[in-house]
Amino acid sequence: MPLQDHMQLVSVDDHLIEPPSLWEDRLPGKFREAGPRIVRMDMSKSAGDEGLSAALLNAARQGKETAASERLADVWVYEGRIYPNIGLNAVAGKKPQEYGMEPASFSDMLPGCYDVHARVRDMDIDGVQSALCFPSFPRFAGTVFLEGQDKELALLSVKAWNDFHLDEWAAAYPDRFIPMIILPLWDPEAAAAEIHRCAAKGAKAITFPENTVGLGLPSFYTDHWDPVFRAAEETGMPLCMHFGSSGKPPITSPEAPMAVMIALFGTNSMDATADLLFSPVFYKFPNLKVALSEGGIGWVPYLLERIDLTWERHRWYQNVNKEVRPSDLWRRNMFGCFIDDFEGVARRHKVGIDNIMWECDYPHSDSNWPNSREYVTKILQEVPDEEAHKIVELNARRVFNFPRP
Known part of the structure; x- marks a missing residue:
């Protein structure tokens, strides 16, 4: 029934x-650069970036081969460390065939x-x-x-x-x-x-x-x-x-x-x-x-x-x-x-x-x-x-x- x-x-x-401005809006000015913030990154050019985490690289490499213009991702940067928005964490509205681990943008x-x-x-x-x-x-x-x-x-x-x-x-x-x-x-x-x-x-x-x-x-x-x-x-x-x-x-x-x-x-x-x-x-x-x-x-x-x-x-x-x-x-x-x-x-x-x-x-x-x-x-x-x-x-x-x- x-x-x-x-x-x-x-x-x-x-x-x-988390919305992009969460910490920038709330942290004291002296901490805003080191505190969590969103950076737009071109994943097709980031493989050699010294600060890029292994998890982010692995996630990116598992993604489908696409044009460089389609490999942009929004990533969090905190004290210089990079953390991706993992795509699998935001798949509401998508078909299972569209799921993936590659870093996601807010527009996705x-x-x-x-x-x-x-x-x-x-x-x-x-x-x-x-x-x-x-x-x-x-x-x-x-x-x-x-x-x-x-x-x-x-x-x-x-x-x-x-x-x-x-x-x-x-x-x-x-x-x-x-x-x-x-x-x-x-x-x-x-x-x-x-x-x-x-x-x-x-x-x-x-x-x-x-x-x-x-x-x-x-x-x-x-x-x-x-x-x-x-x-x-x-x-x-x-x-x-x-x-x-x-x-x-x-x-x-x-x-x-x-x-x-x-x-x-x-x-x-x-x-x-x-x-x-x-x-x-x-x-x-x-x-x-x-x-x-x-x-x-x-x-x-x-x-x-x-x-x-x-x-x-x-x-x-x-x-x-x-x-x-x-x-x-x-x-x-x-x-x-x-x-x-x-x-x-x-x-x-x-x-x-x-x-x-x-x-x-x-x-x-x-x-x-x-x-x-x-x-x-x-x-x-x-x-x-x-x-x-x-x-x-x-x-x-x-x-x-x-x-x-």
Whole structure:
């Protein structure tokens, strides 16, 4: 049966492409040259550029052979380092045959990728009422600024992104966007302060790496992140751990095509789940919420069963909690998020009806735009109305404290 008219779609994983002037408009004058800015680059002449990153070169070389005039790309420059706008991150409206990794220009994208007014029009076309939007240039968890040599500039850049998101993007349509922030991950105390600063401005969500060790940072098993987790708990803001935010994509061999990595990305969320359920995090911060963004849910019943079995047999000789079953922590603290997951929906009661949220993923390649409402109806056609309403709207509004106006 179709979704009932009173059920609104709330996506907990969309993305925005930062407009070119975001940092130039907000950074102090002395930092504007070193801070993030857009440069138009001729990719046909850039192969020998000393500052061009290997990732950008590889992406360009994978592109189709075209005339030099057609190889122009808009790239971000930050402290002299070059970061491409990867084309695959902005493919809404294109056919799969047109997807590619080559760097993109703003002219290659739908305006809804970077213009909030156009985004709302695209959401209306898609039947999506509200969305949570992750960063693009700063990466999903803002980890680009970990690479900053000037940490004063890096902190100001983090704050500039947050102010843009809170004061301009989400504020333009307060009932349409769940306001999200990034953190200065190199300094937990500064990160906690930024959480409190942004909570006072209306922030509702925090993007955070699904594995900090891959970024050269301390793990969840240490007390390093306690200021961050405490601030998130105090402000009631969930941590959104998007797959791939650790900088460690799942790949099996150097020769494997990118398709292997894409197919296995959900394993990043599985790793994060096992890590968190065996770590001290949810015992120290029992009200902390974690959403596994774009991780899918079909794997959850198996992994919870496996984790519980491991806990039952092996907890006695290890430094893990011996009283609380890990799957109980899942139901209290963690949430699975899906775009396409017929298997997960079929086993939704093993996942937990209250622990499932829906995602659109506009403008990425997994999105079903402009047919999201039609596609969600297909996925949930055998699901009772009460459960479907929780999955597409009510759970997200509860977890992110984002009620209907």
